Amino acid sequence: MGPRGPARRARRRHDPSHAARHLRHRDRRRARRVRGARLADRPDGPHRTPAQRHAPARRPRGGAGSVSALIGRRIVLRPLVIGDFEQWREVRRRNHDWLTKWEPQRLPGHPDAVEDRDAFAIRCSARQRERQLGTAYGFGIFVDGDFAGEINISSVQRGPFQSAYVGYWIDERHAGQGYVPEAVVLICRFAFEELRLHRIQISIIPRNDKSRRVVEKLDLRFEGIAERYLEINGAWEDHMRFAITAEEWATRGDQLSRDWLD
Numbered sequence: 055m056g057p058r059g060p061a062r063r064a065r066r067r068h069d070p071s072h073a074a075r076h077l078r079h080r081d082r083r084r085a086r087r088v089r090g091a092r093l094a095d096r097p098d099g100p101h102r103t104p105a106q107r108h109a110p111a112r113r114p115r116g117g118a119g120s121v122s123a124l125i126g127r128r129i130v131l132r133p134l135v136i137g138d139f140e141q142w143r144e145v146r147r148r149n150h151d152w153l154t155k156w157e158p159q160r161l162p163g164h165p166d167a168v169e170d171r172d173a174f175a176i177r178c179s180a181r182q183r184e185r186q187l188g189t190a191y192g193f194g195i196f197v198d199g200d201f202a203g204e205i206n207i208s209s210v211q212r213g214p215f216q217s218a219y220v221g222y223w224i225d226e227r228h229a230g231q232g233y234v235p236e237a238v239v240l241i242c243r244f245a246f247e248e249l250r251l252h253r254i255q256i257s258i259i260p261r262n263d264k265s266r267r268v269v270e271k272l273d274l275r276f277e278g279i280a281e282r283y284l285e286i287n288g289a290w291e292d293h294m295r296f297a298i299t300a301e302e303w304a305t306r307g308d309q310l311s312r313d314w315l316d
Protein backbone atom coordinates (compact mmCIF):
# COMPACT_ATOMS: atom_id res chain seq x y z
CA MET A 55 0.00 0.00 0.00
CA GLY A 56 1.30 3.52 -0.81
CA PRO A 57 1.52 6.44 1.61
CA ARG A 58 -1.74 7.78 3.06
CA GLY A 59 -3.08 11.13 4.22
CA PRO A 60 -0.75 14.16 4.01
CA ALA A 61 2.13 12.09 2.57
CA ARG A 62 -0.09 10.90 -0.29
CA ARG A 63 -1.40 14.38 -0.98
CA ALA A 64 2.17 15.76 -0.99
CA ARG A 65 3.25 13.04 -3.46
CA ARG A 66 0.28 13.84 -5.71
CA ARG A 67 1.14 17.53 -5.70
CA HIS A 68 4.57 16.71 -7.12
CA ASP A 69 3.31 14.15 -9.64
CA PRO A 70 3.06 15.98 -13.04
CA SER A 71 0.48 13.57 -14.47
CA HIS A 72 -1.75 14.11 -11.44
CA ALA A 73 -1.30 17.89 -11.73
CA ALA A 74 -2.24 17.79 -15.43
CA ARG A 75 -5.29 15.61 -14.67
CA HIS A 76 -6.33 18.01 -11.92
CA LEU A 77 -6.05 21.00 -14.29
CA ARG A 78 -8.07 19.20 -16.99
CA HIS A 79 -10.85 18.41 -14.50
CA ARG A 80 -10.78 21.95 -13.19
CA ASP A 81 -11.08 23.31 -16.74
CA ARG A 82 -14.03 21.01 -17.51
CA ARG A 83 -15.76 22.11 -14.30
CA ARG A 84 -15.21 25.74 -15.27
CA ALA A 85 -16.47 25.19 -18.82
CA ARG A 86 -19.62 23.54 -17.42
CA ARG A 87 -20.10 26.48 -15.08
CA VAL A 88 -19.90 28.95 -17.98
CA ARG A 89 -22.23 26.90 -20.18
CA GLY A 90 -24.72 26.49 -17.36
CA ALA A 91 -24.72 30.11 -16.27
CA ARG A 92 -27.56 32.19 -17.57
CA LEU A 93 -26.66 35.72 -18.61
CA ALA A 94 -28.95 37.17 -15.99
CA ASP A 95 -27.14 35.18 -13.28
CA ARG A 96 -23.86 36.84 -14.01
CA PRO A 97 -22.78 39.49 -11.52
CA ASP A 98 -21.71 41.88 -14.28
CA GLY A 99 -23.91 40.80 -17.18
CA PRO A 100 -25.86 43.29 -19.29
CA HIS A 101 -29.21 42.00 -18.05
CA ARG A 102 -28.61 43.09 -14.47
CA THR A 103 -30.13 46.23 -13.04
CA PRO A 104 -28.07 49.38 -13.68
CA ALA A 105 -26.94 49.36 -10.04
CA GLN A 106 -25.73 45.78 -10.33
CA ARG A 107 -24.21 46.39 -13.73
CA HIS A 108 -22.08 49.24 -12.49
CA ALA A 109 -20.94 47.41 -9.41
CA PRO A 110 -17.16 47.03 -9.13
CA ALA A 111 -15.72 44.81 -11.83
CA ARG A 112 -15.20 41.19 -11.00
CA ARG A 113 -11.54 40.46 -10.42
CA PRO A 114 -9.61 37.25 -10.83
CA ARG A 115 -9.60 35.00 -7.78
CA GLY A 116 -6.88 35.79 -5.28
CA GLY A 117 -7.47 39.54 -5.13
CA ALA A 118 -6.80 42.61 -7.19
CA GLY A 119 -3.80 42.40 -9.45
CA SER A 120 -2.86 38.90 -8.33
CA VAL A 121 -2.93 37.28 -11.76
CA SER A 122 -0.73 34.22 -11.74
CA ALA A 123 0.41 32.16 -14.71
CA LEU A 124 -1.91 30.86 -17.42
CA ILE A 125 -0.66 27.44 -18.50
CA GLY A 126 -1.11 26.24 -22.06
CA ARG A 127 -0.01 23.11 -23.86
CA ARG A 128 3.44 24.43 -24.76
CA ILE A 129 3.47 27.99 -23.45
CA VAL A 130 3.08 29.81 -20.16
CA LEU A 131 1.67 33.33 -19.92
CA ARG A 132 2.63 35.40 -16.91
CA PRO A 133 3.03 39.09 -16.07
CA LEU A 134 6.51 40.44 -16.79
CA VAL A 135 8.66 41.46 -13.82
CA ILE A 136 11.82 43.54 -13.59
CA GLY A 137 13.90 40.34 -13.51
CA ASP A 138 12.81 39.67 -17.14
CA PHE A 139 14.54 42.84 -18.35
CA GLU A 140 17.71 41.28 -19.86
CA GLN A 141 15.81 38.61 -21.81
CA TRP A 142 13.09 41.04 -22.86
CA ARG A 143 15.70 43.56 -24.10
CA GLU A 144 17.62 40.92 -26.04
CA VAL A 145 14.44 39.74 -27.80
CA ARG A 146 13.17 43.28 -28.49
CA ARG A 147 16.55 44.41 -29.89
CA ARG A 148 16.90 41.37 -32.15
CA ASN A 149 13.29 41.77 -33.41
CA HIS A 150 13.38 45.54 -33.97
CA ASP A 151 12.63 45.38 -37.70
CA TRP A 152 10.22 42.45 -37.34
CA LEU A 153 8.08 44.35 -34.81
CA THR A 154 8.25 48.12 -35.31
CA LYS A 155 6.31 48.12 -38.59
CA TRP A 156 3.30 46.71 -36.71
CA GLU A 157 3.46 48.88 -33.59
CA PRO A 158 2.62 52.48 -32.60
CA GLN A 159 5.60 54.83 -32.63
CA ARG A 160 7.23 55.67 -29.32
CA LEU A 161 6.12 59.12 -28.19
CA PRO A 162 8.86 61.77 -28.47
CA GLY A 163 10.49 62.43 -25.11
CA HIS A 164 9.33 59.12 -23.63
CA PRO A 165 12.11 56.85 -22.36
CA ASP A 166 12.84 53.73 -24.38
CA ALA A 167 12.10 50.71 -22.17
CA VAL A 168 14.34 48.58 -24.40
CA GLU A 169 17.43 50.61 -23.53
CA ASP A 170 16.50 51.85 -20.07
CA ARG A 171 16.06 49.42 -17.18
CA ASP A 172 14.23 52.06 -15.10
CA ALA A 173 11.74 52.64 -17.90
CA PHE A 174 11.13 48.87 -18.07
CA ALA A 175 10.60 48.80 -14.28
CA ILE A 176 8.06 51.64 -14.61
CA ARG A 177 6.35 49.70 -17.43
CA CYS A 178 6.09 46.62 -15.16
CA SER A 179 4.68 48.71 -12.29
CA ALA A 180 2.18 50.39 -14.61
CA ARG A 181 0.99 46.96 -15.84
CA GLN A 182 0.70 45.78 -12.23
CA ARG A 183 -1.40 48.84 -11.40
CA GLU A 184 -3.62 48.16 -14.43
CA ARG A 185 -4.17 44.60 -13.20
CA GLN A 186 -5.08 45.95 -9.76
CA LEU A 187 -7.56 48.37 -11.31
CA GLY A 188 -8.89 45.67 -13.65
CA THR A 189 -8.29 47.86 -16.73
CA ALA A 190 -5.67 45.74 -18.54
CA TYR A 191 -3.82 42.44 -18.22
CA GLY A 192 -0.39 42.15 -19.81
CA PHE A 193 1.42 38.83 -20.14
CA GLY A 194 4.79 37.64 -21.38
CA ILE A 195 4.68 34.50 -23.53
CA PHE A 196 7.21 31.94 -22.27
CA VAL A 197 8.38 28.88 -24.21
CA ASP A 198 10.45 26.33 -22.28
CA GLY A 199 10.88 28.98 -19.60
CA ASP A 200 12.32 31.55 -22.04
CA PHE A 201 10.69 34.85 -22.87
CA ALA A 202 9.28 34.66 -26.41
CA GLY A 203 6.71 37.44 -26.88
CA GLU A 204 3.79 39.29 -25.35
CA ILE A 205 0.01 39.19 -25.37
CA ASN A 206 -2.11 41.86 -23.73
CA ILE A 207 -5.72 42.42 -22.82
CA SER A 208 -6.16 46.20 -22.90
CA SER A 209 -8.85 48.85 -22.43
CA VAL A 210 -11.13 46.64 -20.34
CA GLN A 211 -14.48 48.38 -20.29
CA ARG A 212 -17.19 47.29 -17.89
CA GLY A 213 -20.77 48.63 -17.60
CA PRO A 214 -22.93 47.63 -20.55
CA PHE A 215 -19.91 46.96 -22.85
CA GLN A 216 -17.90 44.32 -20.90
CA SER A 217 -15.34 44.33 -23.67
CA ALA A 218 -11.58 44.48 -24.22
CA TYR A 219 -8.91 44.42 -26.96
CA VAL A 220 -6.21 41.83 -27.42
CA GLY A 221 -2.83 42.49 -29.05
CA TYR A 222 0.19 40.20 -29.45
CA TRP A 223 3.65 39.61 -30.91
CA ILE A 224 6.17 36.79 -30.95
CA ASP A 225 9.94 36.57 -31.40
CA GLU A 226 10.62 35.79 -35.08
CA ARG A 227 12.69 32.76 -33.95
CA HIS A 228 9.51 31.27 -32.49
CA ALA A 229 7.17 32.32 -35.32
CA GLY A 230 5.17 29.74 -37.24
CA GLN A 231 4.81 27.30 -34.31
CA GLY A 232 1.21 28.27 -33.47
CA TYR A 233 2.27 29.79 -30.15
CA VAL A 234 0.20 32.95 -30.62
CA PRO A 235 -3.07 31.15 -31.51
CA GLU A 236 -2.48 29.02 -28.40
CA ALA A 237 -1.93 32.21 -26.37
CA VAL A 238 -5.14 33.75 -27.76
CA VAL A 239 -7.16 30.70 -26.66
CA LEU A 240 -5.63 30.93 -23.16
CA ILE A 241 -6.50 34.63 -23.07
CA CYS A 242 -10.08 33.95 -24.21
CA ARG A 243 -10.52 31.36 -21.46
CA PHE A 244 -9.15 33.80 -18.89
CA ALA A 245 -11.22 36.73 -20.20
CA PHE A 246 -14.53 34.88 -20.43
CA GLU A 247 -14.25 32.49 -17.50
CA GLU A 248 -12.26 34.51 -14.96
CA LEU A 249 -12.84 38.16 -15.85
CA ARG A 250 -16.36 37.40 -17.13
CA LEU A 251 -16.00 39.76 -20.06
CA HIS A 252 -18.57 39.59 -22.83
CA ARG A 253 -16.48 40.45 -25.89
CA ILE A 254 -12.91 40.45 -27.09
CA GLN A 255 -11.69 42.25 -30.19
CA ILE A 256 -8.50 41.77 -32.20
CA SER A 257 -7.66 44.47 -34.77
CA ILE A 258 -5.37 43.69 -37.70
CA ILE A 259 -3.95 45.75 -40.56
CA PRO A 260 -5.26 44.07 -43.76
CA ARG A 261 -1.74 43.49 -45.16
CA ASN A 262 -0.60 41.67 -41.99
CA ASP A 263 -1.19 38.21 -43.45
CA LYS A 264 0.55 36.41 -40.58
CA SER A 265 -1.72 37.95 -37.97
CA ARG A 266 -4.77 37.28 -40.15
CA ARG A 267 -3.76 33.60 -40.18
CA VAL A 268 -3.94 33.62 -36.35
CA VAL A 269 -7.61 34.68 -36.30
CA GLU A 270 -8.43 32.45 -39.30
CA LYS A 271 -7.05 29.42 -37.46
CA LEU A 272 -9.31 30.24 -34.49
CA ASP A 273 -12.23 31.13 -36.76
CA LEU A 274 -12.87 34.44 -35.01
CA ARG A 275 -15.76 36.44 -36.48
CA PHE A 276 -14.89 39.22 -38.96
CA GLU A 277 -16.82 42.38 -38.12
CA GLY A 278 -15.65 44.73 -40.87
CA ILE A 279 -13.00 47.32 -41.58
CA ALA A 280 -12.47 50.33 -39.36
CA GLU A 281 -10.89 53.09 -41.44
CA ARG A 282 -7.85 54.99 -40.15
CA TYR A 283 -8.39 53.17 -36.88
CA LEU A 284 -5.00 53.12 -35.13
CA GLU A 285 -1.67 54.91 -35.43
CA ILE A 286 0.86 52.28 -36.47
CA ASN A 287 4.47 53.23 -37.13
CA GLY A 288 3.45 56.85 -37.67
CA ALA A 289 0.43 56.37 -39.98
CA TRP A 290 -3.31 56.06 -39.35
CA GLU A 291 -3.97 52.54 -40.59
CA ASP A 292 -7.22 50.80 -41.52
CA HIS A 293 -7.83 47.70 -39.39
CA MET A 294 -9.92 44.57 -39.81
CA ARG A 295 -11.89 43.94 -36.64
CA PHE A 296 -12.30 40.35 -35.43
CA ALA A 297 -14.31 39.49 -32.33
CA ILE A 298 -15.54 36.67 -30.15
CA THR A 299 -18.28 36.96 -27.54
CA ALA A 300 -19.06 34.97 -24.39
CA GLU A 301 -21.91 33.22 -26.23
CA GLU A 302 -19.50 32.03 -28.92
CA TRP A 303 -16.98 30.96 -26.28
CA ALA A 304 -19.75 29.00 -24.49
CA THR A 305 -20.35 26.95 -27.64
CA ARG A 306 -16.79 26.86 -29.05
CA GLY A 307 -14.56 27.17 -25.98
CA ASP A 308 -14.36 23.44 -25.24
CA GLN A 309 -13.34 22.62 -28.80
CA LEU A 310 -10.81 25.47 -28.98
CA SER A 311 -9.35 24.32 -25.65
CA ARG A 312 -9.14 20.72 -26.89
CA ASP A 313 -7.49 21.84 -30.14
CA TRP A 314 -4.95 24.23 -28.61
CA LEU A 315 -4.56 23.64 -24.88
CA ASP A 316 -5.17 20.03 -23.81
Ligand SMILES: CC(C)(COP(=O)(O)OP(=O)(O)OC[C@H]1O[C@@H](n2cnc3c(N)ncnc32)[C@H](O)[C@@H]1OP(=O)(O)O)[C@@H](O)C(=O)NCCC(=O)NCCS
Binds near residue numbers: 152224257263
Ligand atom coordinates in the same frame (compact mmCIF):
# COMPACT_ATOMS: atom_id res chain seq x y z
C1 LIG B 1 1.45 37.65 -36.33
C2 LIG B 1 2.21 36.78 -35.35
C3 LIG B 1 1.86 37.23 -33.96
C4 LIG B 1 1.81 35.30 -35.55
O1 LIG B 1 2.31 34.51 -34.51
P1 LIG B 1 2.73 32.97 -34.71
O2 LIG B 1 2.87 32.37 -33.37
O3 LIG B 1 3.88 32.88 -35.63
O4 LIG B 1 1.43 32.40 -35.44
P2 LIG B 1 1.34 31.06 -36.31
O5 LIG B 1 2.38 30.09 -35.89
O6 LIG B 1 -0.07 30.66 -36.30
O7 LIG B 1 1.75 31.52 -37.79
C5 LIG B 1 0.92 32.40 -38.53
C6 LIG B 1 1.46 32.52 -39.95
O8 LIG B 1 2.77 33.10 -39.93
C7 LIG B 1 3.51 32.62 -41.08
N1 LIG B 1 4.76 31.95 -40.68
C8 LIG B 1 4.97 30.65 -40.50
N2 LIG B 1 6.23 30.41 -40.17
C9 LIG B 1 6.86 31.59 -40.14
C10 LIG B 1 8.19 31.99 -39.85
N3 LIG B 1 9.13 31.12 -39.52
N4 LIG B 1 8.47 33.30 -39.90
C11 LIG B 1 7.53 34.16 -40.21
N5 LIG B 1 6.25 33.84 -40.47
C12 LIG B 1 5.91 32.58 -40.44
C13 LIG B 1 2.63 31.62 -41.77
O9 LIG B 1 1.92 32.30 -42.79
C14 LIG B 1 1.69 31.20 -40.65
O10 LIG B 1 0.48 30.68 -41.13
P3 LIG B 1 0.41 29.07 -41.42
O11 LIG B 1 0.61 28.39 -40.10
O12 LIG B 1 -0.93 28.87 -42.01
O13 LIG B 1 1.54 28.74 -42.37
C15 LIG B 1 3.76 36.92 -35.59
O14 LIG B 1 4.01 36.69 -36.95
C16 LIG B 1 4.31 38.29 -35.19
O15 LIG B 1 4.62 38.51 -34.02
N6 LIG B 1 4.46 39.19 -36.17
C17 LIG B 1 5.03 40.53 -35.91
C18 LIG B 1 4.15 41.39 -35.01
C19 LIG B 1 2.71 41.37 -35.42
O16 LIG B 1 2.37 41.34 -36.59
N7 LIG B 1 1.81 41.42 -34.42
C20 LIG B 1 0.38 41.37 -34.64
C21 LIG B 1 -0.19 42.70 -34.88
S1 LIG B 1 -1.95 42.59 -35.17
